[in-house]
Amino acid sequence: MLPFVFKRLLTSLLVVWIIITVTFVLMRLCPGGPFDRERRFSEEIEKNIRARYGLDQPLWKQYLDYLVPLLRGDLGPSLFYQGQSVNSLIAEKFPRSALIGLISILLSIGVGVPAGIFCSLRQNRLQDRLTMLVTILGVSVPSFVLATLLQYFGALRWGIFHAAGFSHWYDAVLPSLALAGYSLAFITRLTRSSFIDVLHDDWVRTAYAKGLSPLRVMIGHVLRNAILPVLTYLGPLAAAVLTGSLVVEKIFNIPGLGGFFITSITNRDYSLIMGVTIFYSTLLIAFNFLVDVLYVFLDPRISFEGGAER
Amino acid sequence: MTPSAPSPAAPPLAVAKGLSPGRAAWRRFRRNPAAMTGCLIIALLVVYAIVGPSLSPHAYDEQNYDHLREGPSALFWFGTDDLGRDLFVLCAMGARVSLAVGLFASLISLLVGVGYGAVSGWFGGRTDQVMMRIVDILYGIPLLLIVINLMVILGSGLQNVFIALGMVYWLNMARIVRGQVLRLRASDYVEAARALGAGRLRLIVRHILPNTLGPIIVTLTLTIPQAIFTESFLSCIGLGGSAPNESWGTLASSGARLELVQYSPHLVLFPAAAISLAMLAFNFVGDGLRDALDPRDLRKKGP
Numbered sequence: 001m002l003p004f005v006f007k008r009l010l011t012s013l014l015v016v017w018i019i020i021t022v023t024f025v026l027m028r029l030c031p032g033g034p035f036d037r038e039r040r041f042s043e044e045i046e047k048n049i050r051a052r053y054g055l056d057q058p059l060w061k062q063y064l065d066y067l068v069p070l071l072r073g074d075l076g077p078s079l080f081y082q083g084q085s086v087n088s089l090i091a092e093k094f095p096r097s098a099l100i101g102l103i104s105i106l107l108s109i110g111v112g113v114p115a116g117i118f119c120s121l122r123q124n125r126l127q128d129r130l131t132m133l134v135t136i137l138g139v140s141v142p143s144f145v146l147a148t149l150l151q152y153f154g155a156l157r158w159g160i161f162h163a164a165g166f167s168h169w170y171d172a173v174l175p176s177l178a179l180a181g182y183s184l185a186f187i188t189r190l191t192r193s194s195f196i197d198v199l200h201d202d203w204v205r206t207a208y209a210k211g212l213s214p215l216r217v218m219i220g221h222v223l224r225n226a227i228l229p230v231l232t233y234l235g236p237l238a239a240a241v242l243t244g245s246l247v248v249e250k251i252f253n254i255p256g257l258g259g260f261f262i263t264s265i266t267n268r269d270y271s272l273i274m275g276v277t278i279f280y281s282t283l284l285i286a287f288n289f290l291v292d293v294l295y296v297f298l299d300p301r302i303s304f305e306g307g308a309e310r
Numbered sequence: 311m312t313p314s315a316p317s318p319a320a321p322p323l324a325v326a327k328g329l330s331p332g333r334a335a336w337r338r339f340r341r342n343p344a345a346m347t348g349c350l351i352i353a354l355l356v357v358y359a360i361v362g363p364s365l366s367p368h369a370y371d372e373q374n375y376d377h378l379r380e381g382p383s384a385l386f387w388f389g390t391d392d393l394g395r396d397l398f399v400l401c402a403m404g405a406r407v408s409l410a411v412g413l414f415a416s417l418i419s420l421l422v423g424v425g426y427g428a429v430s431g432w433f434g435g436r437t438d439q440v441m442m443r444i445v446d447i448l449y450g451i452p453l454l455l456i457v458i459n460l461m462v463i464l465g466s467g468l469q470n471v472f473i474a475l476g477m478v479y480w481l482n483m484a485r486i487v488r489g490q491v492l493r494l495r496a497s498d499y500v501e502a503a504r505a506l507g508a509g510r511l512r513l514i515v516r517h518i519l520p521n522t523l524g525p526i527i528v529t530l531t532l533t534i535p536q537a538i539f540t541e542s543f544l545s546c547i548g549l550g551g552s553a554p555n556e557s558w559g560t561l562a563s564s565g566a567r568l569e570l571v572q573y574s575p576h577l578v579l580f581p582a583a584a585i586s587l588a589m590l591a592f593n594f595v596g597d598g599l600r601d602a603l604d605p606r607d608l609r610k611k612g613p
Contacts, residue, residue, distance in 0.1 A: 015447050026459050140589035142539065142559070144546045145582040148566040156572060163568055243454040247546045251566070262547045265462055273462060277455050284452050 005293055012289045019281045020070065024063055027270045053079065075275035080267045086275035090257060094279075097249065097256035100172050101241045104180035108237060112184045113230060116191020123196055131188065138185025143244045147178035147251040164253035175252045179244045183237050191230055198226040224298065231295055235288040242280055335524075338602040345598020351591035355584070359409055362402025370399040371554065379574045389576040391565075400561060401580050407557040408588065411471055411541045412534035418476025419533055423483025424519075424526065430484070431491025432514060442488065445481055453478045457540065461549040468555045471544065475537045483529050490522035524603035531596035535589045542585055558585045 050056045054065055066076065075086035119128045154174050155163035161174050198204065199222060207217045245258035253259070257276065264272040339345055363370060366387065373393050382389045388397035430441040457474045464470035494500060495518065503517050542559025544550040546566075550559050558581045565577030 011447070015451065018447060019451055022456075023459060026463055029463055136590065137586070140586040140593075141582065142542045142546070142562065142585055144543075144563050144566050145578060145585075148568065148571050148578060151568050152571045156568065239452045239454070243452070243543070247543060250547070265458065266548065268462075273459070277459060280455055281452055 004296060008289060008292055012285050015285055016278075016282050019285075020067065020278055021063075023274045023277050024066060027274050028059065028062070053077070070278075075278065076271050078269055078275075079271050080264065080269035081272075086272055089260070089272065090275065090279055093255060093257040093260045096166055096254060097245050097258050100175050100179060100249075100254070100256065101245055103172055103176040104183070104241055105237060107176060107180040108183040108187050108241075109230075112187030113191050113227075116188045116230075117195055119188065119192040120195035120199060128192075132192075135185035135188045138181050139189070141181070143178060143182060144247045144251055146181045147175070147248050150174050150178050151251065164251075166252075166254045166256070171252075171254075175248050175254060178248045178251075179241055182244070183240050187230060187233065187237070190233055191226070194229045195222065195226045198222050201225075228295070228299055231291065231298065234291045235284070238287045239284055242284065335602040339598050342598040342601060344594040345602075348591040348594030348598065351587055352595065355405055355409065355588060355591070358402055359405035362405065363399050365402075366396055366399045368396035368399055370395065370403045372396070379570075379577070382576055388580045389574070391561075391577055392570075392574075397561075397576065397580055400556065401558070401584055403554075404556055404558040404561050404581060405584065407468065407555050408538050408541065408559065408585070411468070411475070411557060412538045412588075412592070414472040415475035415479060415537035415541075416530050416533035418472060419479035419483050420526070420530055421480075422476070423480035423529075424487050426480065427484040427487025427489075428491050428514060428519070431488040432495060432510075432518075434492060434495070438488070438492070442485075445484055448481055454540065454543070457544065458547075458549065461544065471541055471550060475540060479533050479537065482533070483526070486525050486529050487522055490525055491518055494518045494521055524599075528596055528600045528603060531592060531599055535592040535596075538585065538588055538592075558582075558588075 047056070054062055057065065069076065073087070075090070078084050078086055078089060081089065115131060119131050122128045151163050151174060154161045162168070162171050165171060204217060204222060207221045208214075212220070242258075245256065246262055247258075248254075249256045249259035250262055261273070261276045264276065368374070373395060374390060379390060379392045388401060391397055391400065426441065426445075430438045457478055460474040460477065461470060464474065491514075500513060500517055503513060508517070538558075541550050541557055542562060545557055545559035546563035550557055561581035562578055562585060565571075565574070565579075565581065570577050
């Protein structure tokens with residue numbers, strides 16, 4: 001067990017390092033820069049700016065200069081917002097995104113899993129068919145369309161919520177719903193098919209034949225097996241919520257990290273793009289690491305040699 | 311497709327009864343109503359993409375200043391956008407772009423993925439381990455972030471969307487092909503072919519790859535809607551196809567603004583419906599193909 005966790009941790013760290021290196025190389029390959037203006041600076045100023053941000057150094061030196069502070073978690077200064085560090089910008093914006101993301105993850109699991117179980121027990125009856133119809137719409141509508149529809153009905157038509165902005169906790173409701181839409185539908189479908197699979201297994205019949213109550217069979221036997229595929233989806237779920245936030249925050253005009261990331265792309269603020277990419281990636285990789293460890297705990301069939309197979 | 315027609319040179323003594331695997335798969339596929347509906351929708355969308363622009367009297371770049379942002383009418387079937395362009399034609403042009411994105415992104419993923427997976431699975435051992443470890447590592451990287459970073463460097467533009475998406479989606483293909491090749495390489499019939507003196511290339515091309523065709527086709531079909539969906543997402547953050555190569559995603563995201571939805575909902579509804587239809591159709595067909603080509607897995611339906 002412990003060797004597995006350790007090995008998995010090492011791989012995760014390796015992946016983080018690769019991402020840092022790759023984004024660094026990618027950003028240095030970019031044509032144009034944040035200091036490009038309509039009117040060119042005079043040569044001296046240009047030179048000073050480049051020296052100030054270390055852009056006149058050889059590439060390997062720049063890389064080391066970036067990597068060494070990063071070991072302490074320092075992502076360097078923003079190129080566009082003068083005098084602000086990437087860290088302080090992330091620290092300022094991320095909490096709002098985290099709140100919305102967390103709500104939508106909880107919503108996806110908390111509603112999706114029970115709904116999926118319910119459907120699997122009512123397989124092919126009306127409730128099941130209806131739910132499947134709604135979820136199939138859910139997985140095929142782009143999040144920005146869903147967001148706009150929610151905005152229109154929730155705010156403009158029925159006037160329950162604010163259409164945009166983030167000044168009150170209930171302003172998180174609509175964005176969270178928009179963000180959760182796809183994963184909620186997906187988890188419902190995944191849970192349903194996984195439970196249907198397991199419910200048809202021989203040993204479930206055996207459990208019933210032993211005279212166990214349906215509840216006992218469900219919790220003690222089915223749940224533990226059928227929930228595993230859902231658990232595997234947690235990593236992609238976090239990724240979906242995170243990337244979805246880019247669009248949803250833009251539409252609801254929420255001053256979070258997602259919308260800010262888009263702005264930094266438009267601004268060509270390379271150090272910010274890099275910083276946020278690395279921050280997001282590390283977050284997701286850490287999350288995946290936790291999920292994998294949890295998976296091994298719950299599924300005794302997994303060998304510790306090969307690691308968790310997807 | 312798997313060879314569905316019996317070869318004309320088949321000996322007349324061949325058993326008359328029983329179906330070739332390809333035939334059997336086609337039969338299973340035909341009996342799947344969802345998959346057939348999907349095929350029909352895809353066919354309609356393709357026809358729409360090809361002939362749509364010539365069906366309407368308006369050109370896609372024609373601006374009608376008397377009809378700005380009008381709802382659907384006899385004159386403009388899907389209405390007009392805020393530049394007075396006919397949305398019916400714009401959506402047809404969008405179909406070309408979006409379908410092309412799906413097709414080319416998945417073709418790139420096919421080329422890279424099959425090559426990589428076949429090499430990894432065929433050589434096995436240390437080569438396989440290293441190559442698959444690389445795939446595992448890439449798998450751990452949030453794909454959309456990579457796509458966004460690639461797009462920042464390449465600049466927005468259609469061919470860059472193809473490249474960025476194709477470079478990301480080959481991972482799945484590589485894993486699946488590798489698994490198949492690894493399994494088939496050790497199978498008895500390949501052993502027999504080798505004993506008969508078949509060379510390495512002949513073994514791979516003639517004996518192994520045709521048998522991995524099923525999973526490859528399924529993966530390919532399921533990659534198309536993913537690429538279309540991701541492209542619509544990219545266009546929403548301004549990195550997708552832009553005028554004159556507006557995709558469904560570009561159209562939908564430019565219509566998906568609160569001030570527009572209130573009075574001109576058609577601007578988002580038509581392109582968004584097109585995206586959803588394509589998503590559903592390709593996923594139905596993909597699932598249908600999986601059920602048809604791999605009957606052992608019939609009971610397990612993907613979400």
